[in-house]
Amino acid sequence: MRDEEHLPVKRKKYVHLYQCRPGDILADDLYNDHGILIVSKGTVINEYIIKRLEAFRVRQLSVYEPKDRKKGEKNVLFIKKFKRDYKENLDIIKQVLNDLVSGKKLDYEKIEYISNFVYSQISNISYILECMNEIKNVSEYTYTHSINVSVYALLIARWLGLSEEETKSVVTTGILHDIGKSRIPVDILNKKGPLLPEEYEQIKNHTAIGCELTENIPQITNDIREGIYMHHEREDGKGYPLGIKGDRINRYSKIISVADVYDALTSERIYKKRITPFDTFREFLRIGYGYFDTKVMITFLSNVSSYYIGSKVKMNNGKTGEVVFISPQSISTPIVSVDGMYIDLSQNKQYKIVEMV
Numbered sequence: 001m002r003d004e005e006h007l008p009v010k011r012k013k014y015v016h017l018y019q020c021r022p023g024d025i026l027a028d029d030l031y032n033d034h035g036i037l038i039v040s041k042g043t044v045i046n047e048y049i050i051k052r053l054e055a056f057r058v059r060q061l062s063v064y065e066p067k068d069r070k071k072g073e074k075n076v077l078f079i080k081k082f083k084r085d086y087k088e089n090l091d092i093i094k095q096v097l098n099d100l101v102s103g104k105k106l107d108y109e110k111i112e113y114i115s116n117f118v119y120s121q122i123s124n125i126s127y128i129l130e131c132m133n134e135i136k137n138v139s140e141y142t143y144t145h146s147i148n149v150s151v152y153a154l155l156i157a158r159w160l161g162l163s164e165e166e167t168k169s170v171v172t173t174g175i176l177h178d179i180g181k182s183r184i185p186v187d188i189l190n191k192k193g194p195l196l197p198e199e200y201e202q203i204k205n206h207t208a209i210g211c212e213l214t215e216n217i218p219q220i221t222n223d224i225r226e227g228i229y230m231h232h233e234r235e236d237g238k239g240y241p242l243g244i245k246g247d248r249i250n251r252y253s254k255i256i257s258v259a260d261v262y263d264a265l266t267s268e269r270i271y272k273k274r275i276t277p278f279d280t281f282r283e284f285l286r287i288g289y290g291y292f293d294t295k296v297m298i299t300f301l302s303n304v305s306s307y308y309i310g311s312k313v314k315m316n317n318g319k320t321g322e323v324v325f326i327s328p329q330s331i332s333t334p335i336v337s338v339d340g341m342y343i344d345l346s347q348n349k350q351y352k353i354v355e356m357v
Contacts, residue, residue: 012062017053020063022046027062037328040306048324048335048342078127079134086135086147089114093175094143100182100213108217115172118150122167125155129307133356141267142181142189148267150174152259156296159303160255172220173227173252174259180210180228204240207232227252231260236290254293258300261292276353277308278345282332305331312357320357 012027022045030039030053038056039049045063053061096110121128128151135144153174157167181189184206188199195203210228214220230242230253237245265280275283281301288297311323313336321338333346336353343351 012064014060014062016060017050017058020045020050020053020061022050025064027064030058030061032056040302040328043306043309046310046324048337052325075127075130078124079131082121082124082127082131083135085117086131089117089147090140090143093146094140097143097146097179097182100179106179106213106217108219111172111175112219114147114175115150115168118147118154118171118175119168121151122154122158125158126307128155129304133311141269145263145267146175146178148263149177149256149259152262152300153255155304156255156259156300159299160296169221169224170227170252170255173224173231173256176210176214176220176224177228177231177256177260178206178210179213180206180208182213183209204232207241223250223252226250227256229253231256233257234291235293249293254296258292258296262300262304276313276356277305278332278334278353281305285332301331302328308334313353314355314357316352316354321353 024045026039026041026043026045029037029041032038039053043049092110092114096107099105099107132148132151135148150171151174153170154167157170162170181203184202188195188202191199207229211225214225214228227250230244230250233239233242233244233249233253234257235245235249237243261284262280265283266274266277268274284292284297284301288294305326305328308323309326313321313323315321315336315338319338321336321343323334324337324342325335327334327346330346333344334353336343336345336351345351345353
């Protein structure tokens with residue numbers, strides 16, 4: 001897992017490769033002789049990566065060295081607290097959405113409370129991503145989706161270098177992006193089979209409804225409101241409700257669009273199974289160009305993929321492995337250690353990750 005953002009660390013220092021130890025954190029991107037990125041900044045170094053750097057004849061590199069390598073206890077405590085706080089905020093978003101279903105007005109104070117919770121996690125990105133896989137086991141997708149999208153939007157805003165004010169606004173947009181669905185019949189939202197044309201038109205109307213529900217709330221800016229309204233627009237102009245493209249699309253909605261699809265693909269739904277982050281990366285790269293803003297998509301994928309180094313995974317042969325390396329050029333096919341063997345999924349097509357453990 002990457003750990004650049006969680007920095008009880010010393011200043012970066014330059015060391016010889018033989019001085020590196022598993023657990024050191026790479027402080028700068030590493031490139032090969034042809035200028036191709038081989039390991040991303042913020043990656044936690046392991047034995048496989050050290051051997052790979054030896055093969056590329058890397059001699060010196062810069063690392064952060066954690067003051068305390070024994071982070072396990074702290075990690076467990078953080079995850080426990082995050083899950084408890086997440087559950088509290090999940091109950092709040094349930095109340096907000098159920099109130100909207102019954103015809104009540106949007107309670108912005110509750111939205112602000114959730115937004116503050118999400119934004120407060122900005123220094124704990126590694127741990128958040130560890131939690132998200134387990135949290136996705138929660139069956140209440142309608143409610144968890146609002147919080148999850150705001151979390152992924154937080155990460156994207158951080159990686160894009162947005163200001164604190166803009167990042168907070170993006171988080172709020174993520175929480176609110178689908179509130180219009182509170183006025184869409186549940187049987188349509190959860191329909192297992194294909195939607196009829198008239199049903200799809202009702203679904204599409206949720207962006208306009210969401211916009212209407214946020215009217216006359218001073219704290220909700222036009223950027224946030226447009227982000228809600230436009231989060232299904234596409235770069236090629238084939239989205240809705242306006243069918244606009246490129247720079248005409250609200251910048252917050254470009255972020256929410258990526259976060260929205262990522263959470264939808266990696267979550268269990270009534271009508272579909274979740275897929276792994278690696279299958280999701282493959283799907284993004286298959287459909288993403290022309291669908292998403294390229295800068296937003298690539299920024300997200302190139303950063304989030306590295307965090308899955310160290311993840312435990314179940315393979316299609318039933319065995320459990322550990323992701324030991326993810327090439328920036330092939331993020332959907334990592335190197336996995338299984339029973340002491342390194343399997344390169346880009347070369348060994350008979351093997352596949354089927355589940356995150």
